[in-house]
Amino acid sequence: MxxxxxxxxxxxxxxxxxxxxxxxxxxxxxxxxxxxxxxxxxxxxxxxxxxxxxxxxxxxxxxxxxxxxxxxxxxxxxxxxxxxxxxxxxxxxxxxxxxxxxxxxxxxxxxxxxxxxxxxxxxxxxxxxxxxxxxxxxxxxxxxxxxxxxxxxxxxxxxxxxxxxxxxxxxxxxxxxxxxxxxxxxxxxxxxxxxxxxxxxxxxxxxxxxxxxxxxxxxxxxxxxxxxxxxxxxxSWGQSSNCQPGAGLGACSSGTPQGRFVFNDPTNTTSYNITLNNGTTVPVFVPGNPSGGTYHPFTGADRFNFAPYNLMxxxxxxxxxxxxxxxxxxxxxxxxxxxxxxxxxxxxxAAPEPIFVGPGAGTGGIADTISIPANHPFNPFGFALDANNNFVFIGRRPLEVGPRVFxxxxxxxxxxxxxxxxxxxxxxxxxxxxxxxxxxxxxxxxxTNGYNVAKIKLALGDPAACAATPGCTPLDLFGGQGRPFTQQMIDWIRTNQRxxxxxxxxxxxxxxxxxxxxxxxxxxxxxxxxxxxxxxxxxxxxxxxxxxxxxxxxxxxxxxxxxxxxxxxxxxxxxxxxxxxxxxxxxxxxxxxxxxxxxxxxxxxxxxxxxxxxxxxxxxxxxxxxxxxxxLTQFGATLTDPCGPTGSPVVDRTNGVSPGLEAACVAQGVPDNFEQANTQITTFTGGxxxxxxxxxxxxxxxxxxxxxxxxxxxxxxxxxxxxxxxxxxxxxxxxxxDIQTLLNSCIAAGGTDARLCSPFTRQTNGNLRPPNxxxxxxxxxxxxxxxxxxxxxxxxxxxxxxxxxxxxxxxxxxxxxxxxxxxxxxxxxxxxxxxxxxxxxxxxxxxxxxxxxxxxxxxxxxxxxxxxxxxxxxxxxxxxxxxxxxxxxxxxxxxxxxxxxxxxxxxxxxxxxxxxxxxxxxxxxxxxxxxxxxxxxxxxxxxxxxxxxxxxxxx
CATH class of the missing domain: 2.40.170.20 (TonB-dependent receptor, beta-barrel domain)
Structure with missing residues (x-):
């Protein structure tokens, strides 16, 4: 029964x-x-x-x-x-x-x-x-x-x-x-x-x-x-071994092993967007000449292909x-x-973690506040990179640290x-x-193979303050792969997170x-x-x-x-x-x-x-x-800024302001020849x-x-x-x-519509601040x-x-x-x-x-x-x-x-x-x-x- x-x-x-x-x-x-x-x-x-x-x-x-x-x-x-x-x-x-x-x-x-x-x-x-x-x-x-x-x-x-x-x-x-x-x-x-x-x-x-x-x-x-x-x-596959198939390096990351440096020379107001030449061991900077010394103007061809480090x-x-x-x-x-x-x-x-510092990093956190003094032992430029004045952005990807592993x-x-x-x-x-x-x-x-950005700030700051801190080692963001990080530098900034x-x-x-x-x-x-x-x-x-x-x-x-x-x-x-x-x-x-x-x-x-x-x-x-x-968290949204997509600036006042996107971008305060640094723009998200x-x-x-x-x-x-x-x-x-659609709609509507544009504000260099x-x-x-x-x-x-x-x-x-x-x-x-x-x-x-x-x-x-x-x-x-x-x-x-x-x-x-x-x-x-x-x-x-x-x- x-x-x-x-x-x-x-x-x-x-x-x-x-x-x-x-x-x-x-x-x-x-x-x-x-x-x-x-x-x-x-x-x-x-x-x-x-x-x-x-x-x-x-x-x-x-x-x-x-x-x-x-x-x-x-x-x-x-x-x-x-x-x-x-x-x-x-x-x-x-x-x-x-x-x-x-x-x-x-x-x-x-x-x-x-x-x-x-x-x-x-x-x-x-x-x-x-x-x-x-x-x-x-x-x-x-x-x-x-x-x-x-x-x-x-x-x-x-x-x-x-x-x-x-x-x-x-x-x-x-x-x-x-x-x-x-x-x-x-x-x-x-x-x-x-x-x-x-x-x-x-x-x-x-x-x-x-x-x-x-x-x-x-x-x-x-x-x-x-x-x-x-x-x-x-x-292992050609299509996945490129960060964007068919687009070339122009779609890849500005966090390159050689480093990308964006700043203004405070002595002559020259603007720089440069990278170190390959094979350089001792950087040589020529003031007033972006192509001088051991540097050349940064282009899409210099970007880093991070894709082979990922997993299919x-x-x-x-x-x-x-x-x-x-x-x-x-x-x-x-x-x-x-x-x-x-x-x-x-x-x-994922690929070795890049280090982005300066206001243009756009993290909304400590990295955006970092300045590098003129007397920093590795600063080759002869003047300070001041986050409140002339400094925009440095991006450097140290391959010597190894890939990020989760x-x-x-x-x-x-x-x-x-x-x-x-x-x-x-x-x-x-x-x-x-x-x-x-x-x-x-x-x-x-x-593993992540960084403590507070330690990075100390290692890029006043050398005396770093010397007074046990274990602190000044960090070299300027030597590229020809002068890789020492083990002491890596040990100071690297941290495992749980x-x-x-x-x-x-x-x-x-x-x-x-x-x-x-x-x-x-x-x-x-x-x-x-x-x-x-x-x-x-x-x-x-x-x-x-x-x-x-x-x-x-x-x-x-x-x-x-x-x-x-x-x-x-x-x-x-x-x-x-x-x-x-x-x-x-x-x-x-x-x-x-x-x-x-x-x-x-x-x-x-x-x-x-x-x-x-x-x-x-x-x-x-x-x-x-x-x-x-x-409350952060999301690295993959966004294209209509005012200056990577590799293609929109604003060019030398020929006058044209209708459409350019006028809207100017209304938002975007400067001449602005170019979006990265496709990932940090967004604050949460419940x-x-x-x-x-x-x-x-x-x-x-x-x-x-x-x-x-x-x-x-x-x-x-x-x-x-x-x-x-x-x-x-x-x-x-x-x-939909942050991308909203950004497109904001610019298409003239850049000043409060309903569409309220999440978006910009730094003086034109980069978007992290939207909420x-x-x-x-x-x-x-x-x-x-x-x-x-x-x-x-x-x-x-x-x-x-x-x-x-x-x-x-x-x-x-x-x-x-x-x-x-x-x-x-x-x-x-x-x-x-x-x-x-x-x-x-x-x-x-x-x-x-x-x-x-x-x-x-x-x-x-x-x-x-x-x-x-x-x-x-x-x-x-x-x-x-x-x-x-x-x-x-x-x-x-x-x-x-x-x-x-x-x-x-x-x-x-x-x-x-x-x-x-x-x-x-x-x-x-x-x-x-x-x-x-x-x-x-x-x-x-x-x-x-x-x-x-x-x-x-x-």
Whole structure:
């Protein structure tokens, strides 16, 4: 009796949920599912008899997960056509950009999921229907979950709800829900081994051991996994070995090994923008002559190519332990325990850190205040460089120190204890569960080869003050590579920094579901429940970051918490013989801002046996997370100053002031022949404790057609077609201003419009001071489009059976308008900000199976997008010379193959798989505006193919 009860509680979930959407796996398991009364579907807490529900859900069972050849949950989800840009191992930087404005940190080493291009913070990640803790990654308090904390070996299937679901699950479920179902009813043991490698290296190794056992009243599943991904250097590929492909050194960094010196001679008012000649060991300065002595005027050709020091693929090692134990207390009551420990060690790398000093450094901190006296032992100019008078900027990159290295160590703990059961009242059956969950994600990051800018100031200041300070050694910024730093200089200014962050989530929940009444032979169902959650987040940046003494980025600490109380109700009513109506409502009370109410309505109409028409309308909200509410950081935004792009000054009064940009720049006080020193302009960003929740309005409509004329025929065993339309609108979107678009709009409007130009002020030399760009409920985001899914399965023929599965997403519109009325440049068909929203994306899988052999051929199609290349630094790039000044990233198709052999070499339980993703080695299209590696790593695969082999032995 207890085993039967357990089947109704759990087996129904992981065996018959495959019917939530028509899939090949669903067709194969159809006979088995006929014996099960009810099923649970992500997007509803009511167990139902309908195979197709009102909400669109995509199910990836374990067989489909293995067919991808991927070895992480994030990689699989990011390949779905509905996915947008999210952090992954291909684009994951610690040292190049500082902290993003959302307070969530850089997420170094983490991997996330985005649905409908609405951002990973608007996707709710569940594990077995329960919220997963958000990541920390030692750089902030994020509102997104790190999928690297969930090993693929413990996953039974993944369910993706492609609809808003705040009324069912609460905050964050605006764009959709990802529910990761773990393995529960596993008997025996399974050993898994995997090896793969990219064309340019980057070995991937994965090993796991899973075993399940039990007795009359208990079952247990236990697992251990080890995963290692090696790095791939950016210098290994021509496109990624240049800081901007096709643009030459003009787009690279002014922090050069030889040094760049920008100042005015106080004796004759001559302006200098010079660099040291190569091979120089003793600098010789000729006053009044920028080309005299051992110097020459600085040009784009002198810039430093930092790209080869970066990584195309960041290394990572992950180890995890997992346990899931169920104990039958009675025939109808069960006690369960679930626990997980996961450790991730990862690393990022960047070029040796440049030293920027003087007002033109634009850090907003100590570096901007540094002056160098005339009697400094290494000052070759014969006069002081005064930050309040004639000094603008010195940039020098000491290669002798070595690259910046950021090493993360992240621990994730998860513990769940609870009870669930069944009971009857009359002829009505009811199910209940109660849970306590404690989860914790804690991370430390060690940053090596950084500098203490306060010590730099002392080493460049009064020699007497430096001599009076133990350990201080005067710093030589003037000798270039011909006279590198001594070890004593390096030891004085170099410092290792340690950052840490932690997120803790505690949940108490109770759910009850069952039957209300019958209408004919159909039953009205309900689900009600309550939940209490406590969030705690801490970010402890290195003391040098907090005081502004770090040459890297400033960051302030965060330590905060809040709690949430919620109740919800959900109902399903069979109104007519062919029509069901659903309704859900949730009330939430947040300690940070107050209460919120969300609702959802849906319908399911089956006018004929083969056709289901369905739709939903829902309101949603997303509460600001701790990172968005608190904290202060810096972000090195990659900006092009319209008043003097790198390598191309705009203002030239010698020929008079022309209309357009020049007049606007003059109005801002930009001097003659101004040139932007660097493309990274520091921006102060951070949280806002006065934020309100985002509010959303979403609706979907679609149909599922499973024609009887294609079922159990000579040419077709089953055919399923699903079509759906989605529409999301978010009001009061939590965001900062699009600083590049705002700067362009300010200059285009004449440079003096207070509404557009208030964040921007300039130094007397024309350089922008660091603007403030804090989070606000600042805009509206709208997007809509359509999905098409087709699945076909053949009967058994003499040569085997065939299958075909297609998933296509068409994005009609994506539009974001901020509170200034400025429309974001992020739109459909446009590449911007290292991300793209292709109009069309499609995945196609073709399968063959005969006996113990199977073969899968996959196609992944990404539509063409364009990027704006009007910036002077890239206008000369081939492909950017067309009249519209855009570069087209052509349509891209990837080909994947896998061959499998079950009971290989006649050993029962052994399965071998050999495969390749991007088998023809397709390279991603050149992206001239992307900030790393010359391509959009959130949209496209790494260049070259990835080959792998795996062996699974079950016994």
């Amino acid at each position: 207890s085993n039967l009860r357990r089947n109704r509680l759990t087996a129904a979930v992981h065996l018959t949920l495959l019917l939530a959407l028509p899939t090949v796996a669903a067709a194969q398991d159809a006979e088995q599912s006929q014996d099960l009364d009810t099923i649970s579907v992500t997007g509803s807490r009511i167990k139902q008899t309908n195979a197709v529900t009102a909400q669109p859900v995509m199910v990836l069972d374990r067989a489909k997960l293995e067919q991808t050849g991927a070895k992480s949950v994030a990689e699989i989800l990011q390949q779905l056509p509905a996915s947008g840009k999210a952090l992954n191992a291909k684009f994951n930087s610690s040292g190049n950009f500082g902290y993003p404005p959302d307070g969530g940190g850089i997420g170094a080493g983490s991997a996330q999921v985005d649905l409908r291009n609405l951002g990973s913070q608007r996707v709710l990640v569940l594990v077995d229907g329960v919220r997963w803790v958000n990541e920390s990654s030692a750089s902030g308090v994020s509102g997104s979950a790190d999928l690297n904390t969930i090993p693929l070996a413990i996953v039974e299937r993944i369910e993706v709800l492609e609809d808003g679901a705040s009324a069912i699950y609460g905050s964050d479920a605006i764009a959709g829900v990802v529910n990761i179902i773990t393995r529960k009813d596993f008997k025996g043991a399974e050993f898994h081994s995997y090896y793969g490698e990219y064309s340019r290296g980057g070995e991937t190794k994965d090993f796991s051991l899973t075993f399940g056992t039990g007795g009359d009243i208990w079952t247990g599943v236990f697992g251990a996994t080890w995963y290692e991904q090696d790095e791939i250097s950016s210098g 693929l960041t290394p990572s090692e992950r180890k995890s332990l997992f346990a899931n134990i169920n104990i039958d207390l009675t025939e109808n009551t069960r006690l369960h325990f679930k626990g997980l420990f996961n450790n991730r060690q990862s690393r990022n790398q 090493t993360q160590n992240v621990d994730t703990w998860y513990f769940n204890v609870g009870m669930d059961g069944l009971f009857n009242i009359g002829d009505r059956s009811y199910g209940w569960d109660t849970n306590y969950i404690h989860s914790r994600n804690s991370a430390t990051q060690r940053f 950052d840490a962050s932690t997120q803790v989530l505690d949940i108490f929940s109770f759910n009850l579901s069952g039957d209300l009444f019958s209408i004919g032979d159909r039953t009205a169902g309900f689900a009600v429940g309550a939940e209490y959650r406590e969030y705690q987040g801490d970010f402890d940046p290195d003391p040098l970051r907090q005081t502004g003494e770090s040459q890297d980025s400033f960051a302030a600490p965060v330590s905060a918490e809040y709690n949430v109380k919620e109740v919800y109700g959900e109902f399903n009513f069979p109104v007519l013989a062919s029509l069901d109506l659903t309704a859900a409502a949730r009330w939430s009370d947040y300690s940070t801002f107050g209460d919120a109410f969300t609702g959802k309505l849906g319908f399911r109409w089956q006018p004929i046996e083969d056709l289901v028409i369905r739709g939903t309308r829902s309101t949603g909200f997303r509460a600001p997370n701790l990172g968005e509410l608190y904290g 806002n404790p006065n934020l309100d929740p985002e509010e959303s309005d979403s609706w979907t409509v679609g149909l599922v057609y499973s024609p009887g004329w294609a079922e159990e025929k000579s040419w077709s065993r089953r055919l399923d077609v699903e079509f759906g339309y989605y529409n999301h609108q978010i009001d009061g979107a939590i965001q900062s201003r 760009n804090f989070l606000q409920n600042f805009g509206t985001v709208e997007t809509d489009g359509a999905d098409l899914k087709i699945n076909w399965l053949s009967p058994e023929w003499g040569f085997g059976s065939l299958s075909a599965s297609l998933q296509t997403v068409w994005v009609n519109e994506y539009k974001a308008v901020d509170g200034d009325g400025v429309t974001s440049s992020r739109q459909v068909g446009v590449e911007v900000g290292d991300s793209a929203i292709p109009e069309w994306q499609s995945n196609l899988q073709l399968g063959w199976k005969k006996g113990n052999f199977d073969f899968t051929y996959g196609l992944r199609y990404i539509d063409a997008v364009t990027e704006d290349c009007t910036s002077a630094t890239i206008a000369a790039v081939p492909g950017c010379l067309n009249p519209s000044q855009t570069n087209t990233l052509g349509a891209t198709t990837y080909h994947d193959v896998q061959f499998g052999w079950k009971d290989a070499f006649w050993l029962e339980g052994l399965r071998l798989s050999v495969g390749a993703n991007n088998v023809f080695g397709k390279e991603p299209p050149i992206c001239v505006t992307c900030s790393l590696n010359g391509y959009d790593a959130g949209t496209y695969d790494l260049p070259g193919s990835f080959w792998y082999v795996s062996a699974d032995y079950r016994f």
